[in-house]
Amino acid sequence: MSDTPFGFGLPPEEPEDGDGKKKGPAGGGQGAGGQGGPGNPFAGFGLPGAGGPGGPGGGDNPFAAMFGSLNPNDLGAAFQQLGQMLSYEGGPVNWDMAKQIARQTVAQGTPDGTKDASIGPAERSAVEEAVRLADIWLDGVTSLPSGANTAVAWSRAEWVEATLPAWQQLVDPVAERVGTAMGEVLPEEMQSVAGPLIGMMRSMGGAMFGQQIGQAVGVLAGEVVGSTDIGLPLGPAGKAALLPLNVEAFSKDLGVPKDEIRLYLALREAAHQRLFAHVPWLRSHMFGAVEGYARGIKVDTSKLEDVVGQFDPSHPEELQEALQQGLFQPEDTPEQKAALARLETALALVEGWVDAVVHEAAKPRLSGADALRETLRRRRASGGPAEQTFATLIGLQLRPRRLRDASRLWASLTDARGVDGRDRLWEHPDMLPTASDLDDPDGFVHHEQADFSELDKMLGEAANGGPDLRKEEGGNGTDGKDDTDGTDGKDDTGK
Known part of the structure; x- marks a missing residue:
């Protein structure tokens, strides 16, 4: 990343004065080109160098406070970065930038100093073998066939x-709301112009x-x-994936053979x-639950107004900090609570x-x-710094x-219904346990067992030609006698 003010990395440390306070960016001033004019596209924005009332000290310009002042020596690089940033015309998230920064972050390595590396043939072979054996073992404990x-x-x-398309589906709905809110925070008299x-x-x-x-x-x-650590399918369908470098890091200090760990993760x-x-x-049910929850999130416009009103391009980290502190608040409505319960229950069931x-x-x-x-349960329950970042960004x-x-x-x-009976609940979302069923698992199992027995009876009758349709109401055949007990020794024709 560039060290220029619009590089979106951490800016150079500001100098301190004698009291230990930050002086702010050096320079300031209007810079060269004191008079803006019709040919200056930034004349009305109060940027340094714009001149006139729009420049620093132009209190009548409502945009001046937003942009602050820049060192004239940095203007060329700053405007170049600004132009690149503002030329983006895609959706609510600049995913090209996201991809670039993600790859740069990966290249920097993890805090323990581990750098990313290409996967060798031996590692690929080990993963393929682990997944193959895992599928064989799973055949005996679920009726669902292999999906890899x-x-x-x-x-x-x-x-x-591989996972950026899934993140795009998760984040775009919330980012869209922020993009709309950023336009709404401007004063009403400025909206039209x-x-x-x-x-x-x-x-x-x-x-x-x-x-x-x-x-x-x-x-x-x-x-x-792997590709499913957060409970959602982040990778392409049908690809079971493991990250050997991270499996190696996960295996440290567990006291379990690495081959066993790889197989368990597979x-x-x-x-x-x-x-x-x-x-x-x-x-679609899982991603729809995320989107449903996102629709009920409101943006804290008061915080956004403060950020926009005080924005200084020489300190873009202030915008980043605002996002990290969270701009989102869930609506306290029955619909939002239901959306949250639906999502949490779906994640828990999967x-x-x-x-x-x-x-x-x-x-x-x-x-x-x-x-x-137990290790994976605790890891999943506690999350990590990256998960917390996403929680801040999407409010969830x-x-x-x-x-x-x-x-x-x-x-x-x-135990109650067997493997086939258990997995049959996945045939339709209405058949799955609810949040209240998780409060009383035994009650759900016993209730479902009774329903399952009745369903088995109905299916058995259908397989044998269905119930005896020749019986009238009350169980009587055409002879007017009750044939259910078989004591009259006659069939339904009365013979």
């Missing part, structure tokens, strides 16, 4: 490339989100071990792939099912199964708060 057409070993950079400025602000908003999302994706790429990845491949409505079937497959075969299960933590409850419920359903 291929098994891939990704570097961190490859994970970034501020079209170009509103467009500029939205472009800046896209750049702000692109910078933050890119950094978060880059950091998360150093933490994840079991989880393959189980997620089965679920999303063979439950066709599930992906993660709980994966947890239950993986444990059933791994427990008899892997000595470290219990320890790995993609975390299965009720993972343990859901896992117990799926295990109880397996």
